[in-house]
Amino acid sequence: MGSNTLQHLCHQLPYSALLFTRTNLYKGLYPIPRMKIYPLCFTKQMQTTTYEVVKGSYLETSPTKQENKTKDTAPVTLDTVGAFQKLPMVMPSVDILHSALRKARRVTPTKGIANAAKREKNKGAKHLDALMKELTLPLRTYKENFPNKRLLHPYERSLIELTLGDGNYEQVLGRVDSLRKKVVSVGKELASLCAQSTSKREAEERLAEGLKRLEDIYRSDGKAVDELMQIAKTLRAMPVVDLEMPTLCLVGAPNVGKSSLVRLLSTGKPEICNYPFTTRGILMGHIALSYRNFQVTDTPGILRRRDEDRNNLEKLTLAVLANLPTAVLFVHDLTGECGTSPSDQFLIYQEIKERFSSHLWIDVISKCDLLEEESPILYVTENAEDDNSELVKYRKFGPDGALRVSVKSKVGIDELKIRVHELLASQSERLNIQKPEDTKEASSPRKIFI
Numbered sequence: 001m002g003s004n005t006l007q008h009l010c011h012q013l014p015y016s017a018l019l020f021t022r023t024n025l026y027k028g029l030y031p032i033p034r035m036k037i038y039p040l041c042f043t044k045q046m047q048t049t050t051y052e053v054v055k056g057s058y059l060e061t062s063p064t065k066q067e068n069k070t071k072d073t074a075p076v077t078l079d080t081v082g083a084f085q086k087l088p089m090v091m092p093s094v095d096i097l098h099s100a101l102r103k104a105r106r107v108t109p110t111k112g113i114a115n116a117a118k119r120e121k122n123k124g125a126k127h128l129d130a131l132m133k134e135l136t137l138p139l140r141t142y143k144e145n146f147p148n149k150r151l152l153h154p155y156e157r158s159l160i161e162l163t164l165g166d167g168n169y170e171q172v173l174g175r176v177d178s179l180r181k182k183v184v185s186v187g188k189e190l191a192s193l194c195a196q197s198t199s200k201r202e203a204e205e206r207l208a209e210g211l212k213r214l215e216d217i218y219r220s221d222g223k224a225v226d227e228l229m230q231i232a233k234t235l236r237a238m239p240v241v242d243l244e245m246p247t248l249c250l251v252g253a254p255n256v257g258k259s260s261l262v263r264l265l266s267t268g269k270p271e272i273c274n275y276p277f278t279t280r281g282i283l284m285g286h287i288a289l290s291y292r293n294f295q296v297t298d299t300p301g302i303l304r305r306r307d308e309d310r311n312n313l314e315k316l317t318l319a320v321l322a323n324l325p326t327a328v329l330f331v332h333d334l335t336g337e338c339g340t341s342p343s344d345q346f347l348i349y350q351e352i353k354e355r356f357s358s359h360l361w362i363d364v365i366s367k368c369d370l371l372e373e374e375s376p377i378l379y380v381t382e383n384a385e386d387d388n389s390e391l392v393k394y395r396k397f398g399p400d401g402a403l404r405v406s407v408k409s410k411v412g413i414d415e416l417k418i419r420v421h422e423l424l425a426s427q428s429e430r431l432n433i434q435k436p437e438d439t440k441e442a443s444s445p446r447k448i449f450i
């Protein structure tokens, strides 16, 4: 099934009108003054990869290094929230240029130079030097304040790649820095040339030429600054979730009933998260349970195909599962109503289950009101006589221990809520065990983007 089919299926959703609206979720972001951050662990990669936060960046640590760190060093203090939210405001390149030209014009020659030629040379060199500095100052701020992608949390890294394309973030930052370097070196050269003029006239000409040269460079290479401005805008508008909050993640093929279940399980109305790489919104709700708050989130449907063929929406699902502290609620639709045959769902299920085998997990058979009916839709591609007994069993009952539910008739919903609560309590315990003993009560939430 191609990505067009997925898009098509997505647009058939009754909630699609709602899903297209933009969310204000990220506005709920708040700074946590002098918050302590500790080495973090994540399930699946959690077991294999650990991170520590240094100056707001996530650094991968080897197990040995990790052990030593937790023993020997105090937690690093971090006074910020998610990296994208901290991105500096980037000015359009023409605004930087006009402002720099204006400010540089105010430069006056050093006092006390009586000779007109010397005064002009002095003024011209200072003018060019000031322009060079004004043009490069903002660029230096961007270089310092846009985080190195390698040092971001792996989830933020995935989002940058999915949103901007592989390598684009680094490339644009690199071009902005090349522009800065070019303006510095050419600006210095021009200022020194002007200072060496032999007459007032020559100094005036060299100043005029110099100003034009710097302006030309900025106008032609300033596109990189404008691209960076777009990148910052896009990343800042990314939905925000809590990185450390145990999260129930609904996974399954498109149209199997994930969003319907998120609405039902959420305490309160779920928010719609919009990602720049899709017009489809993703639901994010909360479950309040014994004074604790958990997240519950939809994921875009996964199709049966190779990783290389997966679209960004599917990759987003995989990134959520790999990098956030998620427990899985896998939704199976055996009625055939969703458009993905049960056999294909079985294969998707097997793949995801194998990939994320260490995740806590619940299986749910959705739309059981339809299964109760006499003859559920049978796919022509489905062979009832299939000698794969596992598949035959799956088509009838789903995976072992799966719970049958219906959002329509409410069958199984109370039982599902109980199981979800148990699952989240276990997930919470698991995360607590993975944190070093002395950090547990200090774990205030850190907001991050999904």
Ligand SMILES: Nc1nc2c(ncn2[C@@H]2O[C@H](COP(=O)(O)OP(=O)(O)O)[C@@H](O)[C@H]2O)c(=O)[nH]1
Pocket (backbone or CB within 6 Å): 013, 014, 015, 252, 253, 254, 255, 256, 257, 258, 259, 260, 261, 298, 301, 366, 367, 368, 369, 370, 405, 406, 407, 408, 409
């Ligand atoms: N009959 C029936 N239809 C359902 C049930 N749950 C969801 N649906 C329908 O299945 C379709 C897809 O549901 P949705 O929650 O958007 O699926 P998602 O794509 O997995 O998020 C919608 O038309 C829902 O109304 C159910 O329990 N019974």
Ligand SMILES: [Mg+2]
Pocket (backbone or CB within 6 Å): 255, 258, 259, 260, 298
């Ligand atoms: Mg949905």
